[in-house]
Amino acid sequence: MFFGPLGVSFYLYYGHGSWQPGGRVNAGNLIVPPRPLPSLALPLQGAGETDSSFLTHKWTLLYVQQGACAERCRTGLYETRQVRLALDRDMDRVQRVFIADADCCDLQFLREQHPDLIAVRMSPAAAPLLALLPHRGPDDANAGVNDANAEHIYLIDPLGNLMMSYAPDAKPKGMLEDMKRLLRLSHIG
Numbered sequence: 001m002f003f004g005p006l007g008v009s010f011y012l013y014y015g016h017g018s019w020q021p022g023g024r025v026n027a028g029n030l031i032v033p034p035r036p037l038p039s040l041a042l043p044l045q046g047a048g049e050t051d052s053s054f055l056t057h058k059w060t061l062l063y064v065q066q067g068a069c070a071e072r073c074r075t076g077l078y079e080t081r082q083v084r085l086a087l088d089r090d091m092d093r094v095q096r097v098f099i100a101d102a103d104c105c106d107l108q109f110l111r112e113q114h115p116d117l118i119a120v121r122m123s124p125a126a127a128p129l130l131a132l133l134p135h136r137g138p139d140d141a142n143a144g145v146n147d148a149n150a151e152h153i154y155l156i157d158p159l160g161n162l163m164m165s166y167a168p169d170a171k172p173k174g175m176l177e178d179m180k181r182l183l184r185l186s187h188i189g
Helices: 003-014 071-086 088-093 107-113 124-131 138-142 145-149 172-185
Strands: 029-036 059-064 094-100 117-121 152-156 161-166
Touching: 059 071, 059 172, 071 088, 071 094, 071 107, 071 172, 088 094, 088 172, 094 124, 107 117, 152 172, 161 172
Parallel strands: 059 094, 094 117
Antiparallel strands: 029 161, 059 152, 152 161
16 A cells, blocks of 8 residues: 555656646746856946856846847846845845947936946956857857847756856846745755
8 A cells, every 4th residue: 555656656757658747836947967167357337347156146136138238138137136035035146237239228317226236347357148148049059148138037046057047028026935845945045
């Protein structure tokens, strides 16, 4: 009686067909296996550069944008800010990073509306990082790295691993639920 259900579960999971449960709880797309990101010092949008380990020690919402920061870009920045603020006491465990062209944005707007945002200028120094971001869509396979990843939001864990991505039309509520779950279960960052 005891070994029967155990044997059936092992057969279903490891046996012929490798059955997997159909449901999932995450709103974003998991990146399997997680991709370790390089330690890079990148130029900031204003002046200066980041610390080489700025993508570690905190959970990071990385927003990548190419071209002018139009309405969709501003909405994405707003949604990531609201997700971070909604985390309440865990807000300090999360940082937001925005990688964009040098001429994409009004720096005054970024400073006023998004004071917590780390705004990084897209440059050749960022190429090793951008090359590790997954491509989206069938037409993106041969596109440039910047084109393929435009307007996606990525989640990086405190160890510097790229682990999840969100489509441009992802709902902020799903992103918030993912973040709450990860922060509750994680003791790092």
